[in-house]
Every structure is written in C-alpha cells, then in structure tokens.
Amino acid sequence: MKRISVIALFSIATLAASTGLIAQQPAVKANIPFDFTVGDQSMPAGEYTITSPSRHIVQIRSEDWRHVGMVIAIESHNEHAAGAALVFDKYGEYYFLHRVLSPTITSLNLDVALGNAEKKVRTREAKLEVEEQILVATR
Numbered sequence: 001m002k003r004i005s006v007i008a009l010f011s012i013a014t015l016a017a018s019t020g021l022i023a024q025q026p027a028v029k030a031n032i033p034f035d036f037t038v039g040d041q042s043m044p045a046g047e048y049t050i051t052s053p054s055r056h057i058v059q060i061r062s063e064d065w066r067h068v069g070m071v072i073a074i075e076s077h078n079e080h081a082a083g084a085a086l087v088f089d090k091y092g093e094y095y096f097l098h099r100v101l102s103p104t105i106t107s108l109n110l111d112v113a114l115g116n117a118e119k120k121v122r123t124r125e126a127k128l129e130v131e132e133q134i135l136v137a138t139r
Contacts (some may be wrong), residue, residue, distance in 0.1 A: 026105040027051045028084050030136050036088055036095035038069030038116040050086070050100055052107045058100060071111035076101065084108075088134040094121050095134065 035044050038060050047063040052073075061068040078098055087099035096118045102108035112139050 016092055023053045025053060026107055028105065028108060030086055030104055032086070032126070032136055034134075036093055036097060038097045039071035040113070040117045041067075041069035041071075042117075043067050050108065052110065052138050055107075056110075057098075058095065058108075058110055058112060060135065070115045071097070071115065074113070076109045077109040078109075078111075086136040088136065089118070090134055091118075091121050094118075096121075129137070 002025075005035065029047065030050065031047050032043075033045055035038050035042065036042065042065065043060070043062070046067075048060050050060045051126060053070075055068055056073055057068045058073045059068065078101060084102040086097060086105065087101065088095045089098045090096075096115070097112050099112060100108050100110045100136065
C-alpha cells in the first residue's frame with residue numbers, strides 16, 4: 001500500500017512539473033524607465049515580461065500582472081548587434097512599442113503594428129514623423 005502511494009505521489013509530481021514546463025513560453029524581460037503605449041494600452045514604467053503567445057501576437061505584462069497589453073505583430077528582419085532589445089518610437093513625450101528584437105528567440109523578433117493611439121498622436125502632433133527611436137535592453 002505504501003508503495004502505491006509513493007508511485008501515485010511521484011506520478012502527480014511529475015505531471016505537475018511537466019505541465020509547468022509546457023505552459024512556459026520563450027520570454028524576454030525589460031525594465032522600461034518611462035510610461036509607454038502598446039497598441040492602445042497605456043503602460044506605466046516598470047519591469048515587464050514580453051512573450052509571443054501565438055504567431056503574430058506580442059504580449060507585454062508587468063511583473064505584478066496589473067498591466068497587460070497585446071498587439072498584432074509581424075516577423076521582423078531587423079537585428080540588434082548587442083542582443084535582445086525593445087525599440088520604442090517617441091513623439092514628443094509619448095513612447096510607443098515599435099519592435100521587439102531577439103536574435104536568440106526568433107518567435108520574439110517582431111515588428112509591432114501601429115495602434116490607433118499612435119495614429120492619433122501623430123495626427124495631433126501635426127503629423128510628426130518619429131522624433132527618435134529609443135532602445136531598451138532586455139534580458
């Protein structure tokens with residue numbers, strides 16, 4: 001009887017461990033030092049995890065899960081020489097996630113689609129072109 005209990009407990013532990021591994025997705029983490037927008041979702045500065053839960057989707061979430069943004073993306077053919085990075089377009093005081101660069105995780109090498117919020121800012125700011133692009137290193 002004791003042997004059956006040990007086998008059952010071992011089986012449950014193995015199943016629980018493997019389920020956790022299957023649920024994990026490749027991810028990059030970044031400390032973003034400014035407020036920004038992903039698609040139409042405003043996000044405060046802080047620690048974020050960036051994943052791609054399915055093809056052509058980027059999810060960015062705060063460490064406490066209070067802020068989660070998802071946006072459509074396409075495969076990027078750009079690379080950053082220093083490794084993984086996030087690229088933001090800056091218009092005046094507004095930052096928009098533009099690109100996720102991850103040469104080691106190809107599913108996270110993505111260009112983010114322009115959201116309505118970014119289109120509105122560009123129109124309101126006299127149709128400004130990108131003032132500058134900001135790189136944030138990831139890990």
